Structures are given as C-alpha cells and as structure tokens.
Amino acid sequence: MGRQIDEEYIQNGKVRFGYWQLVFLGEGSKVSAEASECAGDQGVFWEYHDMIFDQVSGSFNQDTALALANQLGLDLDVFETCMETEKYGSLVLADTESAQLLGVKSTPSFLINGQFLVGAQPYEAFDQIIRAELEGQN
Numbered sequence: 001m002g003r004q005i006d007e008e009y010i011q012n013g014k015v016r017f018g019y020w021q022l023v024f025l026g027e028g029s030k031v032s033a034e035a036s037e038c039a040g041d042q043g044v045f046w047e048y049h050d051m052i053f054d055q056v057s058g059s060f061n062q063d064t065a066l067a068l069a070n071q072l073g074l075d076l077d078v079f080e081t082c083m084e085t086e087k088y089g090s091l092v093l094a095d096t097e098s099a100q101l102l103g104v105k106s107t108p109s110f111l112i113n114g115q116f117l118v119g120a121q122p123y124e125a126f127d128q129i130i131r132a133e134l135e136g137q138n
Contacts, residue, residue, distance in 0.1 A: 038082035
C-alpha cells in the first residue's frame with residue numbers, strides 16, 4: 001500500500017486505516033502474527049512486519065521470530081517473555097475470526113468501504129477506489 005496512501009489520505013485524516021492479523025497458514029502464521037505484536041510493544045510493529053515479508057521465505061517459527069527481533073535490536077528478554085506467554089494469542093485469534101467473518105481468505109487483503117482489494121496492488125488501484133468513495137461522500 002505504501003507511503004503514497006499514507007501521505008495522501010491517512011495523515012491528513014481523509015481515511016482511517018485499520019489492521020487485522022490473519023492466521024491462515026498454520027502455526028508459522030500464528031507465530032509471525034504474535035511476534036509482530038510483541039515487537040509493537042517495543043515500538044517497531046511495522047518494521048518487524050515488513051521484515052517478515054521482506055526477509056522470510058518458507059516456514060516461520062520461534063527461532064525466526066527471535067532472529068528478526070535481534071536484527072531490530074529489541075530487548076530480547078522482553079520479546080521472549082511476550083512470545084512465551086502468548087500475550088497476543090487471543091488478539092490474533094479474534095482478529096482472524098473477524099477477518100474470516102468478513103470474507104477475507106488471504107493476505108494481503110484490503111477492505112475499502114465494503115469493497116475488497118485482494119493481493120499486492122499498485123497505488124493506483126487504491127487511489128481509484130478511495131477517490132470514488134470520497135467523492136460519493138460529498
């Protein structure tokens with residue numbers, strides 16, 4: 001989605017952005033979702049999130065989660081405690097259930113005023129839908 005949408009629409013209050021975790025690929029998907037939330041406790045949710053998508057291919061596990069946390073310079077004791085206690089387990093489960101009720105089946109998926117945009121899409125795809133929605137509100 002990127003910086004253009006953030007700068008054009010989110011930062012100036014034209015649209016609101018929400019994010020839901022979606023576990024659909026098994027245990028590794030659950031671990032990565034919880035790990036990003038634990039990283040968020042240390043103020044680097046998006047950086048950690050982006051590292052997962054940029055650097056991880058294949059399965060994601062506790063060792064992978066810890067390696068990424070180490071790369072970001074996180075307090076590993078705090079991060080490991082968060083992961084071991086499954087601090088965000090119920091949040092991740094609730095997010096997944098909510099997303100599934102809305103019909104989300106894969107990531108990335110975007111819901112813009114009831115319209116689905118599925119898969120990695122260019123800025124123009126978002127811009128077209130957002131502009132049409134904003135024009136319809138006037």
